[in-house]
Amino acid sequence: MTTDVGQTMQLTERLVDAPAPPLRMSNADKAAVIVRLLLSEGAMPRLTGLSLRQQEALVRRLAGLGPVDRDTLSAVAREFAHALDKLGLTFPGSVAGALDMVRDHLSEEARERIAELAEGDGPPDPWRRIAATDPDRLKPILARESAEICAILLSKLPVAKAAALLSDLPEDRGHVVAHAVALTSTIGQDTIARVGRSLLDQLQAQPTPAFASAPADRVGAILNAAAAATRDKVLEGLDGADADFAGLVRKAIFTFEHIPKRLDQKDVPKVMRALDAETTTVALAAAMEAAPVAVEFLLENMSKRMAEQLRDDAEARGKVRGAEGEAAMAELVTAIRDLADSGEIRLIEDEE
Numbered sequence: 248m249t250t251d252v253g254q255t256m257q258l259t260e261r262l263v264d265a266p267a268p269p270l271r272m273s274n275a276d277k278a279a280v281i282v283r284l285l286l287s288e289g290a291m292p293r294l295t296g297l298s299l300r301q302q303e304a305l306v307r308r309l310a311g312l313g314p315v316d317r318d319t320l321s322a323v324a325r326e327f328a329h330a331l332d333k334l335g336l337t338f339p340g341s342v343a344g345a346l347d348m349v350r351d352h353l354s355e356e357a358r359e360r361i362a363e364l365a366e367g368d369g370p371p372d373p374w375r376r377i378a379a380t381d382p383d384r385l386k387p388i389l390a391r392e393s394a395e396i397c398a399i400l401l402s403k404l405p406v407a408k409a410a411a412l413l414s415d416l417p418e419d420r421g422h423v424v425a426h427a428v429a430l431t432s433t434i435g436q437d438t439i440a441r442v443g444r445s446l447l448d449q450l451q452a453q454p455t456p457a458f459a460s461a462p463a464d465r466v467g468a469i470l471n472a473a474a475a476a477t478r479d480k481v482l483e484g485l486d487g488a489d490a491d492f493a494g495l496v497r498k499a500i501f502t503f504e505h506i507p508k509r510l511d512q513k514d515v516p517k518v519m520r521a522l523d524a525e526t527t528t529v530a531l532a533a534a535m536e537a538a539p540v541a542v543e544f545l546l547e548n549m550s551k552r553m554a555e556q557l558r559d560d561a562e563a564r565g566k567v568r569g570a571e572g573e574a575a576m577a578e579l580v581t582a583i584r585d586l587a588d589s590g591e592i593r594l595i596e597d598e599e
Contacts (some may be wrong), residue, residue, distance in 0.1 A: 531571025
């Protein structure tokens, strides 16, 4: 078969102008291409969920790949987008990963037990156990350890828990620990692992308390719900038996009179929503005589329309019998303490 010069030139031109077929790539290469593409677009992917082996393999592929033409990039991107479209839900694939997903919704006992199961699901990680520990058990460590150790501890905790612990430190101590966090960037993984094992040993050596709260807090909670006359008699007796303990109990007591000093203004609407209208009306009617400053504080920090309605209802109710009024006031106070215990509001510390 003969081909003239013109046909040969036309065929050559078509081959030169035709796009090259996409490069054949392994799945590891495709993953590296997608990560590189995301980085170029400023969308930093979260890679910490990968195992150490997978992270190392990814970095090696990023280092080993040469230039990738547009056709190959488009093909890989289309394949990745198609795979995402077909995907419904993903699950962590490990007990540790599942625990991280639902940690904040579990009881402390459940978190600790499941953390033990997670240890058998992969390499032991003391920080996983430490992160699940109740903050009150971490406070003694923050009080006695060096600022550097405390900085590592706070850096390994969930942000919300670390912030709460830092805010509870004395101001001068908090400044030192916060500055120490800035010095943790050069600490090696081996050191962090050793610190984690040491802190976990300390936590495991702590006796598990039989009660969730301190003795003074428990007495204070009981007296919060008691009648004023009973509360005064008990405190008088405690003053004679143990003045220091009596002082702690007084700090733990939260009564209607304490509302203006301990309740944040912005949290008043949350408290009002936690009570039914009848209880609120009776409590305010009784407190207009027993704790007028607290009543005004509550009314001033809600909507004007609601405040006017509650004031009219309370005044129309008139004088409330002692037991009925105290019960309603105690219910309002209990609602405040319940919101504080659940973390929905934060009470202002009593400076007295």
